[in-house]
Amino acid sequence: MELGWLLWGAAVLLLLHVLMELSPAVNFALRIGFYYLLFFVCSAFTVPVCLLVNGGRTVKNMRIIKTVVKTFKYFFGLRFEVKGRENFEVEGPAIIVSNHQSILDMMGLMEVLPDDCVQVAKKELMYAGTVGLIIYLGGVIFINRKSTSSAKMVMAEVAKTMATDNVKVWVYPEGTRNCTGDLLPFKKGAFHIAVQAQVPVIPVVYSSFTTFYNPKKNLFTSGKIKVEVLPPIETKGLTSDDVSDLTDRCYRTMRETLFRLSGRPGE
Numbered sequence: 037m038e039l040g041w042l043l044w045g046a047a048v049l050l051l052l053h054v055l056m057e058l059s060p061a062v063n064f065a066l067r068i069g070f071y072y073l074l075f076f077v078c079s080a081f082t083v084p085v086c087l088l089v090n091g092g093r094t095v096k097n098m099r100i101i102k103t104v105v106k107t108f109k110y111f112f113g114l115r116f117e118v119k120g121r122e123n124f125e126v127e128g129p130a131i132i133v134s135n136h137q138s139i140l141d142m143m144g145l146m147e148v149l150p151d152d153c154v155q156v157a158k159k160e161l162m163y164a165g166t167v168g169l170i171i172y173l174g175g176v177i178f179i180n181r182k183s184t185s186s187a188k189m190v191m192a193e194v195a196k197t198m199a200t201d202n203v204k205v206w207v208y209p210e211g212t213r214n215c216t217g218d219l220l221p222f223k224k225g226a227f228h229i230a231v232q233a234q235v236p237v238i239p240v241v242y243s244s245f246t247t248f249y250n251p252k253k254n255l256f257t258s259g260k261i262k263v264e265v266l267p268p269i270e271t272k273g274l275t276s277d278d279v280s281d282l283t284d285r286c287y288r289t290m291r292e293t294l295f296r297l298s299g300r301p302g303e
């Protein structure tokens with residue numbers, strides 16, 4: 037009986053292996069499927085740990101989540117090379133902005149995430165089963181992207197509580213995933229709250245994934261990701277009139293860095 041199960045298991049693994057070798061589409065689907073499964077299953081185990089250790093929704097849970105997610109890269113043969121971590125060491129709160137290419141960014145996020153830092157996410161993620169629950173417990177701030185006024189209200193609230201709670205806030209200013217190797221134009225929400233709270237903006241740039249990850253081409257192999265934490269951009273004394281300039285400045289610096297890290301000539 038037991039030998040029978042073993043043989044069945046071996047046969048299924050062999051079949052999957054052959055399918056993966058034969059079809060890039062199957063290979064890609066299985067690897068991404070496994071990525072989702074890891075998040076889904078690990079969240080289920082991490083939820084009770086977070087509840088037992090910290091009792092409920094708090095940014096302290098991010099330390100636990102980070103420890104778990106940081107192991108995922110080994111399953112996919114991904115390596116991160118991080119420079120400039122010391123730039124996170126600012127006194128008090130800050131807004132961290134970074135480029136957003138894919139769901140794989142969750143690994144890159146956890147690789148560098150400083151303590152006491154919450155992320156801004158679309159509210160749909162709250163309903164992603166156990167993943168939604170763990171994100172909620174981690175203190176993530178949810179915004180409704182379909183309603184500018186409510187998103188702005190939540191962001192204004194964040195600007196107010198950042199100082200009292202002494203937390204950093206991580207925003208993806210492109211507002212959506214973008215795996216083209218370039219940056220989308222930045223939304224201004226992150227820069228508005230930086231100016232409202234008079235806290236620095238710290239840009240973080242991840243090199244382009246296009247050489248090892250491309251859903252359109254069913255490409256997902258191992259690879260190296262270069263990460264650079266750039267020096268903080270101060271906002272002391274800036275007013276809402278300066279938000280556009282601040283956004284542009286940050287965009288240009290990040291785009292240059294993205295091209296440099298990805299070995300692509302600038303334009």
Ligand SMILES: CCCCCCCCCCCCCCCCC(=O)SCCNC(=O)CCNC(=O)[C@H](O)C(C)(C)COP(=O)(O)OP(=O)(O)OC[C@H]1O[C@@H](n2cnc3c(N)ncnc32)[C@H](O)[C@@H]1OP(=O)(O)O
Nearest residue numbers: 078079082104155157158184187191211223224225226228
């Ligand atoms: C153990 C296992 C664990 C497993 C789980 C582990 C995973 C855990 C990871 C943690 C979770 C991470 C989650 C990551 C998720 C990433 C995302 O979901 S990204 C998508 C959501 N994020 C964003 O969209 C952020 C960026 N967007 C913005 O900042 C936007 O500006 C906005 C605030 C959302 C509003 O967007 P929109 O409605 O499109 O409007 P705009 O065109 O941007 O703005 C209109 C107008 O208003 C001005 N304005 C914007 N914000 C403000 C403000 N706060 N105050 C005043 N004015 C504001 C803006 O300048 C525009 O005016 P203008 O005249 O055109 O300039």
Ligand SMILES: CCCCCCCC/C=C\CCCCCCCC(=O)OC[C@@H](O)COP(=O)(O)O
Nearest residue numbers: 072075076138139142163164165167211212213
């Ligand atoms: C009972 C309900 C069951 C639902 C099951 C859903 C299972 C989901 C499982 C795993 C999700 C793993 C991914 C973790 C978080 C990914 C965050 C992310 O990258 O979100 C994308 C968002 O930034 C931008 O969204 P869009 O590019 O605009 O779109």
